[in-house]
Amino acid sequence: MTETAPIRIEDLVVDYGADAVLTGLSLCVPAGSITALLGGNGAGKSTTLATLLGFVRARSGTVRVDGIDPGADPDGARRRIAYLPENVALYEHLSASENAEYLLALSGETPAREALCEAFRAAGLQEAAWSQRLAGFSKGMRQKVAIAVALLRRTPVLLLDEPTSGLDPRATADFNALVSAVRDRGAAILMVTHDLLSAANVADRICFLDAGRIVEDLEAEGPDRFDIRALHRRFAVTERAAAA
Numbered sequence: 001m002t003e004t005a006p007i008r009i010e011d012l013v014v015d016y017g018a019d020a021v022l023t024g025l026s027l028c029v030p031a032g033s034i035t036a037l038l039g040g041n042g043a044g045k046s047t048t049l050a051t052l053l054g055f056v057r058a059r060s061g062t063v064r065v066d067g068i069d070p071g072a073d074p075d076g077a078r079r080r081i082a083y084l085p086e087n088v089a090l091y092e093h094l095s096a097s098e099n100a101e102y103l104l105a106l107s108g109e110t111p112a113r114e115a116l117c118e119a120f121r122a123a124g125l126q127e128a129a130w131s132q133r134l135a136g137f138s139k140g141m142r143q144k145v146a147i148a149v150a151l152l153r154r155t156p157v158l159l160l161d162e163p164t165s166g167l168d169p170r171a172t173a174d175f176n177a178l179v180s181a182v183r184d185r186g187a188a189i190l191m192v193t194h195d196l197l198s199a200a201n202v203a204d205r206i207c208f209l210d211a212g213r214i215v216e217d218l219e220a221e222g223p224d225r226f227d228i229r230a231l232h233r234r235f236a237v238t239e240r241a242a243a244a
């Protein structure tokens, strides 16, 4: 395992009472790379994110976020993480700028106006939307506001939970380009998804989670990166095994 990787999980065991959910999960995401975590419903993907965020305690194993143990220091770990849940929660009555300023203030930061504009531009949020209230924003626009905040916070870790579900193909392509740009700035990105195509397009590594551990760990290779048909066959088999 790479000792310096911003996301390090080794032999992680998590249970909810009598139910073991993660049964020896090991996963490492180096700086400047994207790992997609796939697996059937209930495989434990969200639990993995919740453990990194310090919301769920490990029974055993090692979890480190930029060197911090989220079980011992959840606030320290969260300061190093930008997290996009499936549905980004923002304040409807505030504008995009006000939301970004408020969220940054929560982590003790006051961005210069020009830095905020630059982050919105980098996130692809059209200028007319910057001063608009969020009510009426699409999921894709909300994600751009959240990504702009992540860009300004410059956290070493970005966690994404089902980021492309419900996005149309154009918004999905925009989002994937944006996530690639965040990776190129050096972040370690863990993306939980059921979207095989997006995973194949942006991820450097695809891991399949089944029965609480990684059963397949694939690295992008060559210009085609991943064999999407083989991925589909493999993923469908994993899903059936999980459902059995």
Ligand SMILES: Nc1ncnc2c1ncn2[C@@H]1O[C@H](COP(=O)(O)OP(=O)(O)OP(=O)(O)O)[C@@H](O)[C@H]1O
Binding pocket: 016, 019, 021, 039, 040, 041, 042, 043, 044, 045, 046, 047, 048
């Ligand atoms: N707070 C909780 N208390 C008890 N059981 C839970 C809790 N959260 C999740 N579980 C259970 O743990 C298992 C893993 O759930 P998790 O949400 O991590 O799976 P997932 O891979 O993210 O699934 P999905 O693809 O459906 O979102 C499931 O069986 C779920 O019912």
